[in-house]
Amino acid sequence: MVRKAERPAPQTPVVIAEWLGGLASAALTAELETWPKPGLVSHIDTGSHDDMDHATFQRSAAALRPYFGRLAQAGGEGADMDRLRRIGREAEAAMLDATGGVNTHRGAIFGVGLLCAAAGAAWAEWRPVQGVRPRLHAGTLTDIVRQRWGEAIVSGPIPLHSHGSGALRRFGAGGARMEAAAGFPHARRVGLPALRLGRALAGGEEAARVQAFFSLLAVVEDTNLLHRGGAAGLQDAREAARRFLADGGIGQSDWVVQAAAVHRDFVRRRLSPGGCADLLAATVFLDLVEGGP
Numbered sequence: 001m002v003r004k005a006e007r008p009a010p011q012t013p014v015v016i017a018e019w020l021g022g023l024a025s026a027a028l029t030a031e032l033e034t035w036p037k038p039g040l041v042s043h044i045d046t047g048s049h050d051d052m053d054h055a056t057f058q059r060s061a062a063a064l065r066p067y068f069g070r071l072a073q074a075g076g077e078g079a080d081m082d083r084l085r086r087i088g089r090e091a092e093a094a095m096l097d098a099t100g101g102v103n104t105h106r107g108a109i110f111g112v113g114l115l116c117a118a119a120g121a122a123w124a125e126w127r128p129v130q131g132v133r134p135r136l137h138a139g140t141l142t143d144i145v146r147q148r149w150g151e152a153i154v155s156g157p158i159p160l161h162s163h164g165s166g167a168l169r170r171f172g173a174g175g176a177r178m179e180a181a182a183g184f185p186h187a188r189r190v191g192l193p194a195l196r197l198g199r200a201l202a203g204g205e206e207a208a209r210v211q212a213f214f215s216l217l218a219v220v221e222d223t224n225l226l227h228r229g230g231a232a233g234l235q236d237a238r239e240a241a242r243r244f245l246a247d248g249g250i251g252q253s254d255w256v257v258q259a260a261a262v263h264r265d266f267v268r269r270r271l272s273p274g275g276c277a278d279l280l281a282a283t284v285f286l287d288l289v290e291g292g293p
């Protein structure tokens with residue numbers, strides 16, 4: 001078997017962009033195929049949602065792949081935030097086309113899309129040494145997003161009527177924009193270490209993603225939770241995640257039972273931490289880019 005790190009270097013910007021687009025789409029699929037993820041859609045059930053299921057998300061992830069590739073290529077060409085936004089909006093239109101008008105991946109297009117652009121930018125600056133591609137590091141990508149596009153993200157247009165802008169007005173929550181502008185601190189410093197701890201604790205990839213998901217849920221100010229459950233919904237969700245982690249997370253012999261109980265409670269209350277889902281996808285993308293399994 002050929003290990004990822006030993007694969008021959010993809011050389012042209014188009015091949016690199018296609019490779020990164022594939023990783024981004026795979027990260028969305030890995031996020032989807034993680035259960036229990038409280039309140040969210042997965043291959044097992046539709047959580048707190050009536051208008052989308054596993055197939056809707058699969059169609060969306062497949063349709064987005066070329067747009068992630070285009071974002072990577074644009075990043076490699078030194079694109080500014082206006083150019084990335086235009087591609088991001090085209091991607092949103094393709095998502096709505098693929099899902100019959102359902103918003104499956106709006107936040108993920110934004111977060112994972114910016115990380116793709118950063119990966120393209122990092123790659124464009126590095127030259128292969130003796131035909132071997134250099135490794136991309138998570139911290140390099142998150143720093144590029146913050147340094148190159150952070151200011152434009154903060155000062156850029158804010159939709160008047162989105163759930164996120166409502167959460168900003170009512171609760172002062174920065175949501176997806178602040179997470180990106182700050183260089184994805186939660187994906188990098190919470191999600192990624194938790195994913196790797198999860199691998200050490202249980203070994204299985206899906207279980208490791210559950211550990212990463214609950215670790216994100218315990219700390220992220222998720223504007224989807226604020227939108228559906230208000231401040232109490234956000235606080236209760238964080239507390240449930242903290243209890244699961246304090247009890248040992250996926251290190252517990254009955255962790256699936258415990259995590260499924262939290263999932264059922266979220267579904268009963270119609271809570272849905274979509275921002276944490278997006279940050280799990282961003283975490284998986286960073287891990288894949290670094291050459292994880």
Ligand SMILES: CC(C)(COP(=O)(O)OP(=O)(O)OC[C@H]1O[C@@H](n2cnc3c(N)ncnc32)[C@H](O)[C@@H]1O)[C@@H](O)C(=O)NCCC(=O)NCCS
Pocket residue numbers: 071084085086087088089106107108109110111113114158159162163164165174175176177179220221222223224274275276278279
């Ligand atoms: C910034 C975006 C996400 C819109 O944000 P807004 O909060 O106003 O809208 P909305 O509520 O519809 O979506 C927010 C989504 O972010 C995710 N989210 C919520 N909280 C968080 C958080 N703390 N951290 C990360 N993501 C979060 C959720 O999935 C949520 O659905 C984005 O859709 C946008 O502006 N797109 C325009 C195109 C663009 O700029 N693209 C950039 C290049 S890809």
Ligand SMILES: Nc1ncnc2c1ncn2[C@@H]1O[C@H](COP(=O)(O)OP(=O)(O)OP(=O)(O)O)[C@@H](O)[C@H]1O
Pocket residue numbers: 031032039040041042047049103104105106107108163224227228272273274275277278
């Ligand atoms: N696996 C997932 N399951 C459910 N939502 C996800 C998942 N992954 C990401 N999300 C995010 O959650 C968002 C959906 O959240 P939410 O249901 O609050 O928004 P909505 O459907 O636009 O509005 P409403 O709350 O009125 O139904 C999606 O846009 C997506 O970004």
